[in-house]
Amino acid sequence: MNVEIDLKNLTLDEMAAFLEQVAIPSSRAASIFREIHLHGCTDIGEMSGLKAAFRATLAQHAIISSLVPSEVEVSEDGTIKFAFTLDDGKLIESVLIPQGERHTLCVSSQVGCAMACRFCLTATMGFVRNLTPAEIVGQVQAVISYMQDTGVQRSTPREFVNNLVFMGMGEPLANYDNLITSLQILMAEEGLEFTERLVTISTCGLAPRIIDLGRDVRVNLAISLHAADDETRSSLMPVNKTYNLDQLMPALRTYPLGKKRVILVEYILLKGINDSPDDAQRLADLLGDLPCRVNLLPYNESPQLDFHCPDEATIETFKKILYGAGVRSFVRDSRGADISAACGQLAVKGNG
Template identity: 45%
Template sequence: MLTKKYAIQQTEENWIDWFLANGEKSFRGKQVLEWFYIKQTFNPEHFTNLPKQIREKLQNDFDWGLPIIDTILPSSDESEKILLKLHDGLFAECVLMPSENRVTLCVSSQVGCRMACTFCQTGKMGLTRNLTTGEILTQVVIANKRLIERNILNRSVTNIVFMGMGEPLDNYDNVVGACKALIDPKLFGLSKHKVTVSTSGLLPQIEQLGKDLPVALAISLHTADNEQRSQMMPINKKYSLEQMKQVLLNYPVQTRHGITFEYVMIQGVNDSLQHAKKLVKFLHGLKAKVNLIPMNPHPGAANMVATDFEQMRIFQKYLADRSIPAPVRYSRGQDVSAACGQLAAKRKDEINLPPRTVALARRREYLAEKVKQ
């Protein structure tokens, strides 16, 4: 017996090929995606603009299951962490952050991550697999449905940040495919300025992204000292700050503030005036904004804690005095392990457990399900 393909994992090209092979026109491929992402319908019986026999064949040829919401953890700041169980028993999560003027969704692009940044829980999990384009986009569908359930009327996700689990550019094709759907006026219709792809610094992929996609770029930087960055972020051993600077000087900027640089402020590690001076030197010639993010605590973070307010103010002022915007961004969802650097597929009773312990627990669940099958 052949295993059915999962419908949400099919790209528009896949759908076009399927319809052509079944004697239909290629535009049917876009129609299926419109049912998914505009009408949020994943049952082919309801695809009323398709012939009945084609709907029946779609039902028979594909598995129409969606990721299951395993856990929703509401934060005291009204954000929510949504833990999703994927079709193969693995987990990914997204963070829904409604506010007065926007609704931001932080999406995951991988199950785990192989970048191994020292300050990040996800990096301590290791990489299990990439998410497909459909698995990324269904996070948005699920978030929009969640807004309705919460009675947040007439609101939908307006801003997407690829800052959840995983290194987005390590899953390049699926992330670009998702971004194209997000800014497609016939699908999600989001502004290209409101879709942000964050990366730790995969330089060939950054160059390619600039050619392929007009979305906002964020660089996970955290220090402008080469030796220190290599210790904090192993990717820097392969692609140095000097190499990154050359790539970014040629990057086609998409937003009025240019490229965003994320800088996690860790007390006594990267928050001195000397660090600020090196950062200013690195940014010279770049149109840039720096988001200063106080280190979010998590098990396994050793002695890393957030920079105190006064030192952060000094650091911020040094940048501002040199015409570099440097807002302090306090991460939402800290109390439910949903903040920047905290995502590790944790349920409520696991928030205080080390990320490796949780990763092993998820692995045991995954293997147990495989045995049942």
């Protein structure tokens, strides 16, 4: 067997199966998995928990990939944007958002995106390719490693990145199998041990995949809704022509939520398009008794796209209508806008 396997692509069970294939006891899987995912080992030769003969065998058949940021930009508000050059030269971005002592990492799942949401800069790149599990997991590990190098002290590696949100480049549910594998790796007890509370998958509304996700893992769900009627939503988000609100809402209503958990509803406020009092009332009616919290996101204007942000009074009125209807909502500040790290601004030049 000469095939070179990237160990970072493997779940713990897959690691055990692979070890058996190369005549290494599968009982070593947990220790190897821990070295890679908890301690950040990228060199099989340095695996302290493995006998020299096994290290030599493993090195013949496997590698451990790693991502190193090709560029790091720090925003005035402390948000940090990481650009990574992948093995094939494609570029992706991840964004670390500090909230007091805690940090949330916004992870990319694809190079570009096929979903073509009209307000999104990533969409202007089109779809290039899916990320592998190793490339998804690698973003988290690279950011942890960067934070460790800053000299900040934490008791465990995972405390450098407290929450994961899949809201970077790409539609995570369109890269479903690799998403599930990367979640199994990131949430494994033998690895970084992100619990269900700490991971949020954000989707533009692939209804059948939302149902699959609820069946296959336990994580928080965020829905990019952005309109409460089919006509407006289809004009902003082509996905709505395939899965309209009549298909999307039942998928959200049946999504299994942990105790005291709610679905996060993302709603970008676009001047003159989805920001009227009628739009707010329609949104309240649509959500009804769905356990949810609405994040109202005043649009981050960009010279490439012809959308604008409503004024403060319009935003306040919108929020008040939701509040009056009993829908919890918050207006979210844009983070990292000065380094194009804010929501919907991730687009890397040079991919093609």
